[in-house]
Amino acid sequence: MIKLSGINKTYYTEATSLHVLKGIDLHIEPGDYVSIMGASGSGKSTLLNILGMLDNYDTGDYYLNNILMKDLSERQAAKYRNEMIGFVFQSFNLINFKNALENVALPLYYRKISRKKRNIIAMEYLDKMGLKDWAYHLPSEMSGGQKQRVAIARAIISGPKVLLADEPTGALDSKTTEEVMQLLTELNKSGITTIIVTHEKSVAEATKKVIHIKDGMIETIESNSKHLNS
Amino acid sequence: MFDLDKFQEIWITITHNKSRSVMTAFGIFWGMFMLVAMVGAGVALERGISSQIEGFATNSCFIWTNPTSMPYKGFRKGRFWNMENKDLQILKSTIPEIQYMAPMIFAGNTNNNVTRNDKAGSYHIKGNFPAYNQIDNQKLIFGRYINDVDIAEKRKVCVIGERVYEVLFPHGENPIGKSIQVKSIYFQVIGVTRSNANINIGGDSMESVVLPFSTMQQVFNMGNSIHFMAMTAQPGVKVSEVEKKVYAALKTANNISPDDSTAVGGMNMEDQFTMFLYLGIGIASLIWIVGLGTLLAGAVGVSNIMLVTVRERTREIGIRRALGATPRVIVSQILTESVVLTLMAGTAGLMFGVGILSLAGKLLENSTGIIKDPQIGFGVGAGALLILLIIGTLAGFIPANRAMKIKPIEAIREE
Structure with missing residues (x-):
């Protein structure tokens, strides 16, 4: 599903340059459930941005779905x-003047799906998240867990191959963290390749593979024994 | 290509940010209102001015006599002279460019010079030719104007102004065929006129009694004198050219030096109309410059606020980009927002302005002043909307360009 070879990325400022990613090689199979861990400044968010095509890279090759x-x-x-x-973000990144339904439906708007149709689909996804009653509420009227579930509904409404989550539980308490991770795990089981950037151990433990990044290089890739056993 | 879905998306953005939208739109609203109000006022001024000279042929000129200012052929300087009936024949035969020629003579409004039974009044007495009606068109509320037979037979008939009729006749009485006395001589009333223009020759025509020219010369012992002459040029001929030829011919016929610049007095409507025309153009261009300037200032305001807005919305735009919006979609969204806002605000300003103008029109309905019936034409309204469309697009261009440069990563970067 995802194949990275020799990815390099340097940020240039006027005086200095910062070599953030130093030759990343990575292979992620379809349906994989992966977390990326590392200290802040290790380059894990940059890696995720490159995977999401939110940022470009200097050298190397990145194949997504071949x-x-x-x-x-x-x-x-x-x-x-x-x-x-x-995409799922730490700060949810919902559009604050749109209600939950409109937020979820937004990716379908950019796919030129009619308003009526995309609202029906969005309502289905909100229902799956248990948020049907909140469809017409603004993000400001919801709790963090609810907002993140709206964001997840928005992330999967267009039927993506890959779900990229950048610290999805960073702004949540431990109980909601657990709920959100459960949700992500279920989604992964339904076949979506899921990659989560996190620095929380409990989150990483929920995934099948943990990639440790340090100073822009992959340090280790460990498979979670819990999942191997099951 | 009207994309309802896109419009709904934009509508949501506009209506969910009400105060921001209202602030943005107000400049345009005000600019449009000012433009409409000023154009309306300008039109009113123009209409008012042209109503002052309504009914006057635009290609007419008027000639009178002044004392000579130069000695010539043995005549002393400062000699009084009059045009005479013979001059009519000379002008008619030598200057074919003259279309109508209407000589006039006047007898002043001496005390109670016009009477009927027990009613009396002081009015201007004028002797006119039928052709005068071609130059200063008289609105007749009763009867007819003086005709050629009246002149040829020197009939004792008269055409009276409306006010003369009101004073001498009981309300509603048909004056035609009735007799009035002018300077103790009986004349039969054949018509009553109401003047259109505020320009009057030989006294207010509402307060005048007009006799056939030939009759007047004879009954009041005025000889062959002509006091005043009105004439029009043939279509396609400039009246100022004709005027020059007439001056020259009159000077030759009356032993006046060709270099005497004051002996023949005159004015032509062409100059007056040209002056009004330039005045109108001047006012109109001033209005459009100021009005468009105000609109432009409004547009700069829209552009400015939208720039700030785009900065504020960096995250929103970034999210949209991350969710699959192409730069083009974003640009078109910002541009359309700008155009929709501008058009809505402009239309509101337009309607408000038109409303105020029609209110003012009602208030000014009966005024005879120089401001009359303020309105803007449909074309002006449509043109203003078109200008708005362009301005809206221009106003949205810089913010849209800024928005386009927002990378999704900038938006979702954690602060």
Whole structure:
């Protein structure tokens, strides 16, 4: 599903340059459930941004679903993002003047699906998240856990191949963290390749593979014994 | 290509950010209102001015005599002279460019010079030719104007102004065929006129008694004198050219030096109309400059606020980009927002302005002043909307460009 070879990324400022990713090689199978761990500044978020085509890389090759994602135009990148990738963020990133239903339906708008149709689909997904009664509430009227579930519904409504989550539980308490992780695990079981950036052990333990990144390089890739046994 | 879905998306964005939208739109609203109000006022001024000279042929000129200012052929300087009946023949035969020629003579409004039974009044007495009606068109509320037979037979008939009729006749009485006395001589009333224009020759035509020219010369012992002459040029001929030829011919016929610049007095409506025309153009262009300037200032306001808005919305736009919006979609969204806002605000301003104008029109309905019937034409309204469309697009262009450059990663970067 995802194949990275020799990915390098350097950020340049006026005086200094920062070599963030130093030759990342990574292979992620379809349906994998992976977490990426590392200290802040290790490059894990940059890696996730590159995987999500939110950022570009300097050298190396990135194949997503056997398509080379390199030197994409903004238009192509937007298209691939819309079709293949769902994003979940730490701060939810819901549009605050749109209600839950409109937020969830937004990716389908960019796919030119009619308003009526996309609202029906969005309602289905909100129902799956147990948020049907909250469909017409604004994000400001919801709890963190609810907001994150709305964001997850939005991430998967367009049927992505890959779900990228950047610290999805960073702003949640431990109980809601557990609920959200359960949800992500279920989604993974339904076949979506899931990659979570986190620094919480409990989150990493829920995934099948943990990738440790340090100073822009992959340190270790460990398989969770819990999942091997099951 | 009207995309309802896109419009709904934009509508949601606009209506969910009400105060922001209202702030943005107000500049345009105000600019449009000012433009409409000013154009309306300008039109009113123009209409008012042109109503002052309504009914006057635009290609007419008027000629009178002044004392000579130069000695010539043995005549002393400062000699009084009059045009005479013979001059009519000379002008008619030598200057074919003259279309109508209407000589006039006047007898002043001496005390109670016009009487009927027990009613009396002081009015201007004028002797006119039928052709005068072609130059200063008289609105007749009764009867007819003086005709050629009246002139040829020197009939004792008269055409009276409306006010003369009101004073001499009981309300509603048909004056036609009735007799009135002018300077103790009986004349039969053949018509009553109401003047259109506020320009009057030889006294207010509402307070005048007009006699056939030939009759007047004879009954009041005025010889062959002509006091005043009105004439129009043939279609396609400039009246100022004709005027020059008439001056020259009159000077030759009356032993006046060709270099005497004051002996023949005159004015032509062409100059007056040209002046009004330039005045109108001047006012109109001033209005459009100021009005468009105000609109432009409004547009700059829209552009500015939208720029700030785009900055504020960086995260929202970033999220949209992450969810699959292409830069083009974002640009078109910002542009359409700008255009929709501008158009709505502009239309509101337009309607408000038109409302105020029609209110003012009602208030000014009966005024005879120089401001009359303020309105803007349909074309002006449509043009203003078109300008708004362009302005809205221009106003949205810079913010849209800024929005396009927002990368999704900037938006979702944790603060």
